[in-house]
Amino acid sequence: YPESIGYISPFYGNFGVIVKAYAYILLLGREGLIDVAEKAVLNANYIKEKLKKDYKLPYDKPCMHECVFSAEWQKEKGVSAIDIAKFLIDQGIHPPTVYFPLIVKEALMVEPTETESKDTLDHFIAVMKEAAKLAETHPERFAGFPDNTPISRPDEVKAARDLNLRWNKK
Known part of the structure; x- marks a missing residue:
């Protein structure tokens, strides 16, 4: 492939991450x-x-x-864990891991980092409460989220089935 930078072995591919982790440990x-x-x-x-x-x-x-929630209560109203994740994206929040662990139905795994401020945590909590309330009162609104992103709701099933793993220079 003429546009490729070539094969990167796992050691070199992870080397930067290892250096950052080591520096973080030394710093702390x-x-x-x-x-x-x-x-x-x-x-x-x-x-x-x-x-x-x-x-x-x-x-x-x-x-x-990390803490794990289930969106089963919201699912009863037609709002899934992925719908809540899309809502969070619309609010400018990186969504939690969804559908993992696999043993929890409609799982939302929240992993706040050690560096998050109480204000940031409280903002996240307020937005999650807003999502729960909206799921209770207007579940139909979740079908359109995210509204504020360049791409709204791609067909994720099609994307998974019809993988395009090549970059084509335009």
């Missing part, structure tokens, strides 16, 4: 790593407690660095 040091780990756990549990009345909580116990 022992106490700093303990601190950020505690903050990640605290952030996840904070979100879990604030949203457990709005989304089904498959496991109501303390969590580690």
Whole structure:
């Protein structure tokens, strides 16, 4: 392929990530790593407690660095986990992992990082509550989300079945 940069082996492909992780560890040091780990756990549990009345909580116990919700209550109104993710995109929020873990129906796995501020967490919680309320009152609105992106709702099934893995220079 004349436009290709050639084969990149896994070692070189991941080398930059390894350097960044190592630099982060060195920068934080022992106490700093303990601190950020505690903050990640605290952030996840904070979100879990604030949203457990709005989304089904498959496991109501303390969590580690991530918390898992189920959009089963919203699904009863016709709003799926992916619909909620598209709503979040429209609100300028990177959506959580959807449909994983596989053992949770309509899973939404939220993984707040250790560096998120309380204001950022509260904003995320408010938008998630807004999504839950909208699913209850106007579920039909979710069919059009996202509205504020250049591409609205691509046909993801078609994209998965008809893969185009080549870049064509225009």
